Amino acid sequence: MNDIRQISAQELTDFLLQNGEKKFRQKQIEEWLWKKGVGSFDEMTNVPAALRQKLQENFTFLHAEIAMKVQSSDGTAKFLFALHDGKQVEGVLIPSGQRVTACISSQVGCALKCAFCATGTMGFIRNLHFTEIFDQFILMNNQAEKLYNQNITNIVYMGMGEPLMNYDNVMESIRLITSPSGPGLSPSRITLSTVGITHGIKRLADDGFKPDVALSLHCADELKRTLRMPVTKHHNFAQLQEALAYLHEKTGKRITIEYLMLKDWNDSVEDARKLFRFCLPFPVKINLIEYNATESGYEKSPEENVKRFVDFLESKNMVVNIRHSRGKDIDAACGQLVRKK
Numbered sequence: 001m002n003d004i005r006q007i008s009a010q011e012l013t014d015f016l017l018q019n020g021e022k023k024f025r026q027k028q029i030e031e032w033l034w035k036k037g038v039g040s041f042d043e044m045t046n047v048p049a050a051l052r053q054k055l056q057e058n059f060t061f062l063h064a065e066i067a068m069k070v071q072s073s074d075g076t077a078k079f080l081f082a083l084h085d086g087k088q089v090e091g092v093l094i095p096s097g098q099r100v101t102a103c104i105s106s107q108v109g110c111a112l113k114c115a116f117c118a119t120g121t122m123g124f125i126r127n128l129h130f131t132e133i134f135d136q137f138i139l140m141n142n143q144a145e146k147l148y149n150q151n152i153t154n155i156v157y158m159g160m161g162e163p164l165m166n167y168d169n170v171m172e173s174i175r176l177i178t179s180p181s182g183p184g185l186s187p188s189r190i191t192l193s194t195v196g197i198t199h200g201i202k203r204l205a206d207d208g209f210k211p212d213v214a215l216s217l218h219c220a221d222e223l224k225r226t227l228r229m230p231v232t233k234h235h236n237f238a239q240l241q242e243a244l245a246y247l248h249e250k251t252g253k254r255i256t257i258e259y260l261m262l263k264d265w266n267d268s269v270e271d272a273r274k275l276f277r278f279c280l281p282f283p284v285k286i287n288l289i290e291y292n293a294t295e296s297g298y299e300k301s302p303e304e305n306v307k308r309f310v311d312f313l314e315s316k317n318m319v320v321n322i323r324h325s326r327g328k329d330i331d332a333a334c335g336q337l338v339r340k341k
Contacts, residue, residue, distance in 0.1 A: 001060045021051055036136075064082065064136065065139075067080045071101070072142065090294050100154070105159030107160055109124050111162070114231075119160050127166040129166075134176050157191065174211060188211070191213070191256065196240045197205045206249065210251075215256070255284045258289060261289065261291060261301035267305040276312075285320075
């Protein structure tokens with residue numbers, strides 16, 4: 001049987017009419033699916049029982065479920081989601097003042113093998129369907145209400161996987177989450193993070209992408225970055241700068257640069273100078289990220305190195321923020337999401 005969330009609105013309407021139902025039932029059902037995010041037909045309480053029975057006989061839900069939850073001492077919560085085929089992904093809720101940010105996965109595993117990221121050790125297993133991405137949001141939003149007494153305010157596509165290598169499903173999930181007939185989250189509250197898939201960045205520009213875009217750069221020395229982030233071989237700095245400048249030109253958006261501070265690898269003043277030069281073709285804000293321990297052998301930058309790095313960038317009038325890790329004690333921080341079994 002087909003997952004009811006994977007058929008079109010027209011297919012659902014056709015099914016209803018063929019079974020003697022009124023057309024307005026289609027909007028009723030879709031509100032349950034996308035605004036309320038239900039996982040069973042029994043929850044559709046304003047749909048007649050006979051119709052719910054027909055739906056149950058003809059369709060199914062390939063619904064993700066929370067298999068495990070752990071909460072950090074700082075309030076951050078990590079969730080293991082069990083998918084319909086036995087695969088698993090992780091997501092994270094990060095409370096901060098009046099904000100609750102959901103970190104969402106787009107793939108099971110990741111093909112890019114960045115040396116300092118634990119997710120890359122899994123390899124690529126498969127893309128997530130847009131319904132599985134949507135499920136992460138719905139399930140974590142329910143948990144946010146229980147844990148923090150408020151809904152999710154922001155989403156970052158920074159979990160497992162590279163979003164631009166699952167473009168269509170990621171875009172459809174964003175459309176559903178931001179739709180007035182769905183949860184209705186503002187696109188300005190969403191950030192998509194990429195390691196620099198240049199054709200994907202240009203496609204975002206051509207599609208008039210409204211959420212924010214963050215580049216996980218981590219090193220502005222092209223040779224050093226290639227050795228630690230093999231994706232650079234196929235998406236070199238000239239191509240990357242061109243794509244980001246094109247994105248800014250088409251959307252007017254300032255690019256966020258994510259930069260993981262690693263001791264003695266990318267944290268010198270010369271590294272800061274190279275970062276400044278990389279960012280000249282387009283306006284940016286720079287997030288310097290505290291490294292989270294994995295089994296990679298890297299260490300976080302000492303505070304004095306970070307200070308020198310920041311001082312140089314600020315002397316060039318760059319906007320710089322230092323991001324301290326959340327959820328490290330439960331392996332929920334950036335780069336730590338990995339299934340170990």
